[in-house]
Amino acid sequence: MHQFKELLIWKKSRLFCSKIYNVTSTFPSEEKFGIINQLRRASVSIPSNIAEGSSRNSNKDFARFLEIAIGSAYEVETQLLISSDLGFINEEKTIELTNMLEEITKMTSRFRATLL
Template identity: 65%
Template sequence: MHRFKDLEIWKQSRAFCKDIYEITSVFLEAEKFGLISQLRRASVSVPSNIAEGASQNSNKDFGRFLEIAIGSCYEIETQLLIANDLGFIKGESLNPVLLKLEAIIKMTSKFKSTLK
């Protein structure tokens, strides 16, 4: 078992979740049950799956939860790109968020590869 609160991937994904809430706060009200909800739920899923996986008894099980977290990251990336296509996010706001997301994906993948 791992102490999830000590994991850098959990800390960064938790901070990223806050970023998503801030970004989506300026979306159109009509998107409340669309992209806003999807992005927020997916962003909450990342640190949540890391925390849940850390409680597992085996590294194999933990790795499965890390895979789910990575999948949520790719879901977020897709939704951010769609939000950009629809004009809800401009490129200057999108690029820093995508860079943070890419860093979280890389860190999580690397950490997963250390679990044996």
């Protein structure tokens, strides 16, 4: 078992999640049950799956949860780009968030490879 609170990927994804909550608080209120909810849920899924996977007894199980976290990261990226297309996020913020997400995804993928 891994101590998830010590994992840099968990720390970075948790910070990223907070940034998503902050940026979506500026979205139009009619998106509360649309893209806001989707972005928040998918961003929460990243650190949550890292934490849940760390509790598993085998590296293979942990790797599966990291794969799910990576899938959630791609989901968030798509939703960020759609939010940008709709004018909910400016280009500078979109680039900042997608760069953070890319770093988290790469780190998670490299960590996952060490488990297999």
